[in-house]
Amino acid sequence: MFDFLPFGRNKTTDPLSSLKALTNWINNELPMGDMYTAHEKITQCIVELNNKTDPFSKDRLQMLMQLDEQGVELQESLCQQYLQNPRMSRVIESRLWNSIHAYYWETTRGYHAFIMDYVGNPSGSKIKSLLPKITARAINYFGMTFKWNYFRYEQLEPKMWKRLHNLYHFAEYEEFDHEPIKLYDVTGKSATCTDLYVQALMLNNLNTGSLFPKQIDMVSMWLEEWSSSMTLKKVYDPAQHVFCVDLSTDRGGKRIRKMQNNDMQRYWGTHDLVCRIERVKTKLLKGDAPARLGLGEACRLPGCLEFLDDLMRHWAPTVTRVNRLHARTTVVKMIEVVHEVEDIFGQVRVDNELALLSKKPTDTDIDKGALSYDEMVDVRLYGFVTKRTQAKLGAAGSPLDQQQVAHHERWVMENESEGGYGATLNVMGNDWIRLDKLVGLKPERSGQWQIGVVRRLSKPAAGQLYVGIEVLVKLPIVVTLHAKQLYSTGYAVDGVDAADMLLPIAGVYVPKDDENHFPNSLVVDPSEYAPDRVLELAAGKKRYMIRLTDVLEKGDDWLRVAFVIVVKAKTS
Known part of the structure; x- marks a missing residue:
């Protein structure tokens, strides 16, 4: 991505030759009118500075700090551009992500190298006065690097945690871990090393593979304010402490379950944090604007209230473990997958048409898909068949002959339950997979297509992607919807009102789920x-007049909406 060759400069104009040369280059040569190019060139300079074999002098550190101070606003602008455009092309997304991640990582690597040089030779170093600031910046950038890995559901390298733990331990040893530090003049924000470290620990605690990048970023922003509610302690207090971290390990923090005391353990509680979130939620319910409460513009009601509830449950001092609704078993089974909405509806429609040709079922045949199309609709909507429907399709021909073959993928699923499936895939060729993506599923030895939603993603190893899918409906029914006006528009063509000339709308009926309190949708x-x-x-x-009500959930190209039946129209 980065051009590591000099920018057409000779040795006499090398901006890294001195602090004065770097200042001149920033003021006169850096293309600030082109945000992306300026950011790229600053990152390139940091890479070159990190690769130098010169001594870790104070001048060299000041050059790194000046590059960082110049790049921090550009970095923030690129981050916002990334987060505000979730539907950008994969090429643009990859370019932005790599640029942002490279800046965080290379700057972190630079600060970490200076701190380690000081640790190796403290008496010979001249950077002691700058240690609190560069340590705080390094801890902050480790946390940001982790966050951007979470955006792609990637596992963190164990050595990254070890380095972060060492930085915090160093701040403790030098006794500036609780000292408020102004990270950058341009932002004006101050934080302690402890606050920044706790933010990284708490955000990692939420890395479940089920959050969108915007949600992860939103929590990260909230933790900047909320982390002051938590303090790390060396001595365990069972009445207060909920989480712990071992500074000698290569892992993040965890909820305390079995106590194993050692000098490298640090403990913190979340009672004050949960109370703070509860107060914020109360103010939202009273009508306060999210932005006024410091929640940012991305916090939209009512979804934000549910998200705050999830955070409180996750971080609560006392937690009731939620058992899985359905036991998960290990299997090795092929499953066919389609992921375009039109293809999903097409496969389901074929299943429905095949059901029309089936014989009249008994009551025990309902769950086997043996009902006629009309009977299926009545059973799903009312719980019983209202009356004898018209004769089933006769010589219309096999729907399989009419099927337009959609693009299928074949996955090997590794676990399943009554509620869904799990599979590990190759990352290459599956860049369409995102959280809340609607998919059509047909397990082997199953006669019908099901509809599911991607609920969980993770990357357990390089080149691998684990996908967890919840089955939304096992026996879906494709329906056709027609827009209806309750009054005439006054415009007619050949006697037909313009309100009735709209194209029909395809949809899939999802029966109510009493267990999860979902209505017909x-x-x-x-x-x-x-x-x-x-x-x-x-x-x-069959014809039904319905009225759409609440949105239950939505993805990029689909929406699940509840409805009520206004009246059952006359059978055609």
Whole structure:
């Protein structure tokens, strides 16, 4: 990515030859009108400075600090550009991510090298007065590097944790761990090494593979304010402490379950933090704006309230372990996958049409997909078949003959439960996989397509991607929706009102889930939703007038919305 050759300069104009030369280069040659290029050149300078074999002098450290101070605002601008454009192309996303990650890592590596040089020869070093600031910056940038790894659900290298622990231990040893430090003049923010270290520990505690980058970034921002509610202690207090970290290991913090005291353990509690979140939530419910409470513009209600509840449950001093709804078993089984919404609906439609050709079922056949199309709709909506439906399709031909073959992928799933599946894939070729992505699933020896949603992602090893999928509905029904006006528009073509000339809308019916308190709902394109919109739902030869109500969940190209039946229309 970076051009590591000099920028067309000779040795006499090398900006890294002296602090004065670097200042001149920043003021006169750095292309500040081009944010990305300026950021790239600063990162390149930091890389070159890190690769120098010169002694770790005070002048060299000041050059690194000046480059960092010049680049920090550019870095923040690129971070915001990345987070505010979740639907950017993979090429742009990769370029931005790599640029941002490279800046954090190379700057961290530079500060860490100076600190380690001081540790090796403290009496011969002249940078002691700068140690608190560069240690705080290094701890902060380790945390930021971790955060951007979480954005891609990547595992952290164990040595990264070890280095971060050593930096915090060094701050303790030098007795500036609780000293407020102004990190950058341009931002004006101050923090202690302990605060920055706790922020990294608490954010890692949430790295479950089920959060979006914007959610991770939002929590990171909140922790900048909330981390002062937590203090690391060397002595364990069972009445206060909830989490611990061992500075001698290569892992992050964990909830205390079995106490094993040693001198390298540090402990902290979360009672004050949870109380603080509870106060914020109370103010939101009273009508205070999220931005006014320091939650940022990305905090949107009501979803933000649910997210705060999740944080409180995760960090609460006392936690009730939630058992899995369904036991997970290890299996090795092939599963067919389609991921375009049109292809998913197409496969489900074929299953539905095949059901039309099946014989009249008994009650025990309902769950086997043997109902006719009309009977399936009645059972799903009302819980029983209301009356004898019209004759089933006869000589219409096999729907398999009419099927348009969609692009299928074959995965080897490694575990399954009543509620979903898990599979480990190669990263290459699967860059379409994202959290909340809608997928069609057909396990081997299964006669029907199911609809699922990607709920969890992680990268357990280089080149691997673990995908956890929740099954949304095992026996989906494709329905056709028609926009309906409750009044005439006054415009007609050949006697047909313009309100009835809209194209039909495809959707999938999802029956109510009493266990999880989900009502009857539809999966549709997000552009088709409007609160209280009235539609005619057509399934087979049945017609229902329905009204859309609450959005239950949504992804990039789909939306699940609840509905109520206004009236059952006349059978066509």
